[in-house]
Structures are given as C-alpha cells and as structure tokens.
Amino acid sequence: MMDRPLPPRESGQFVAGRSQDVFVEVDGVHRAAEMLYTLRHSEDLTASGWKKANPLAPRDTADQGSVSAIHNCREKTPHLYRALNWVFVVDTMNFSFWPEREDEQCEVTYKGTTYRGYMTLCAAVTRAIEEGVPITDPKYFSRISLEQLKQVLRSDNATPMPMLDERHRVLTEGGRVLLENGGSCRSFISQAGNDAQKMVELIVEKLPSYRDATMYEGKEISFYKRAQILVADFWGIMEARGEGHIPNLDWLTMFADYRVPQALVHLGALRYSDALMDTLKDGELLRSGDRREVEIRGCSIWSVELIKEHLCKLVQERDGQPCNINSAIIDFYLWPYAKKHHKEMAHIPIHHTRCIYY
Numbered sequence: 001m002m003d004r005p006l007p008p009r010e011s012g013q014f015v016a017g018r019s020q021d022v023f024v025e026v027d028g029v030h031r032a033a034e035m036l037y038t039l040r041h042s043e044d045l046t047a048s049g050w051k052k053a054n055p056l057a058p059r060d061t062a063d064q065g066s067v068s069a070i071h072n073c074r075e076k077t078p079h080l081y082r083a084l085n086w087v088f089v090v091d092t093m094n095f096s097f098w099p100e101r102e103d104e105q106c107e108v109t110y111k112g113t114t115y116r117g118y119m120t121l122c123a124a125v126t127r128a129i130e131e132g133v134p135i136t137d138p139k140y141f142s143r144i145s146l147e148q149l150k151q152v153l154r155s156d157n158a159t160p161m162p163m164l165d166e167r168h169r170v171l172t173e174g175g176r177v178l179l180e181n182g183g184s185c186r187s188f189i190s191q192a193g194n195d196a197q198k199m200v201e202l203i204v205e206k207l208p209s210y211r212d213a214t215m216y217e218g219k220e221i222s223f224y225k226r227a228q229i230l231v232a233d234f235w236g237i238m239e240a241r242g243e244g245h246i247p248n249l250d251w252l253t254m255f256a257d258y259r260v261p262q263a264l265v266h267l268g269a270l271r272y273s274d275a276l277m278d279t280l281k282d283g284e285l286l287r288s289g290d291r292r293e294v295e296i297r298g299c300s301i302w303s304v305e306l307i308k309e310h311l312c313k314l315v316q317e318r319d320g321q322p323c324n325i326n327s328a329i330i331d332f333y334l335w336p337y338a339k340k341h342h343k344e345m346a347h348i349p350i351h352h353t354r355c356i357y358y
Helices: 008-016 026-037 049-053 065-071 079-092 118-130 146-152 164-180 185-190 196-206 225-240 260-266 274-281 291-319 327-340
Strands: 022-024 108-110 113-115 213-216 219-222 270-272
Touching (some): 008 219, 008 291, 049 327, 079 118, 079 185, 108 118, 113 118, 118 146, 146 164, 185 196, 185 225, 225 327, 291 327
Antiparallel strands (some): 213 219
C-alpha cells in the first residue's frame, strides 16, 4: 500500500487555513446554503441529478433513453457492466477541455446536438459505440492505438480535442488495470467493498493517472477529482437500479476543477485577491501544483464542505429532519449551474491549467 497524502476534505481545510490569494467567505457560504435549501426537495439535489446534467450518461440498465447505443453494443456483457465500463472510459479521459481560444473549440455532434467541452467526450464515446467500436471493452481499449482513439474522439471541425496523447496513455493504462483486476469496472471497484472511501483509495493506488496530489506548505495534499467522480458516477448508476446504498459517501468532497470555483465566486462563497483576479483575466496559464492553482481548488473544496454543513443545519432546524445531501450532490448541482449561468458570470475568469487531473 502506497503512502497516502492528506485526504481531500482535510486538504481543503489545510489549504483554506493558509491561502494567500483565495478566501472562503462565510456570508456567501450561508447564502449559497439558503439557495440550496429552497431546492432540497428537487431532483437537482439527488443522486440522479447528475443524469440531468449529462443526457448522454448511462441512466440505468434498461434499454431506454439516449444511451440505448450502449446496450446495443456488440459486447457480451450484462447491461450494468457495460454502463459502468462506459463511465470508466469517460472518467479516465475526463480532463482539460478548455480551448486555447473561445472561437476555436473542439465540437462533436451526436443525434443533431452539437456538444462542447466535457460533453464532446461523452458524445464521441457514445457515437463510437453506435459505429460498432467496442470502446467500453477493456480488451479493446487497453490496446487501442493512438490513431484509433483519434478517430473515436474526432472533432467536427479543425480543432482537435486537447491532450490526445495523454488521453491515449491513461486509457490504455486503465484498460490494462481492469484486465488485471477482473476485467471490468464493476469487478475492479468491488475489490474495495461497498465503501466510498475505500473505492477512492483503491482507484488512486492502482491507477497512477488518478493520483491527483501535490505539495502545499510542506505537506502532501490530495484532491482526487477524477477518482471521486468515478465513485460518484458508480453510485449514480447503482442508485438508478435501487442499489445505491454505499456507506461513507459523505467522505467524498466536491470535484475540484475549473468550472465550479467560478460558480462559487459568483455565489460569493469564494473570493479571489485582486492580484489573482488580474492574473486570471490576463489569461496566464497556471501549472499544476502552482500555489494559486492549489488554493483555488483547495478553498473550493472547503467552501462546499461549509455550504453542506450549513445546509444540513438548516434542514435539521427548520424541517426537523436529517439531511442526506452530500458534497458530491452539491457538485452535481453547481457544475451545470455554472454552465447555465455562464453569461452572468462571464466577468469571473476560470483558471487555466493543462493537466490530466481535471
């Protein structure tokens, strides 16, 4: 077992207590919690909320919806295994979709809808399945060539998906790990038992590309964005089957990327220093592990933890009921919220970091 850095929640608290350019604002945290309180009975704040944010994601194990292509695939595996393998393929390559120029973005059109950003990956993978490519079969994607993957992820225009070499490397690595551990995402994850924390720990132990950790103020910390998303997506699929009871889900934090921090600043739960705001508006690229980049991600995690804490306090005090809304659910709400309100928050720059972690 490898030595582990500080877990994501504790990492967020550690960073927030020392941050020089990013600050958690208590008043904004409370306002965000109040906003979420009004949505407490909405499907948006449930495990199924992620499916609304991503219409291409596997919904359940029945032949229905926009992912029927997955179930019509030529693989001889049960529906559940295929759906979970789809999630594994997508989550393994889920990083760095921001364009160098806003007017030059990778685009993928699927069934009449043109997608950008992360959704280009989902559309491309689902398109490949309909074209007969067994892209969710580890025996195939563990050996897929770079040229074959470029064809799968091809753009509708002259702007290719970023970091194709890196996506090829991590996908083939992931396929080999699955083949060494039961041959499917379900078999691999099941080795951790039915526990969210152990699942994340297994993923980062076995899959180097998921080890989203860095040094900050002399301590090794972690964010584990993609590993936590993989567990949360696993939970979403199992929940749709009525098998969504996974202990320790509250161990998961928000998934520290570049879009949700923008929403947190917009909501007033985070504040950037003037110097950082100027840097981001100038378009400066922050390397992975840069102090400012770490502070954006770490403070985002901690602000969502405080939002969740205050939200649960409101539910308990006003409704007299326990709160079952965790940080992953809040993230599932904030990510599409940021996309939906992108014009309102266009004046708040996102940070740009090219890496495989988010």
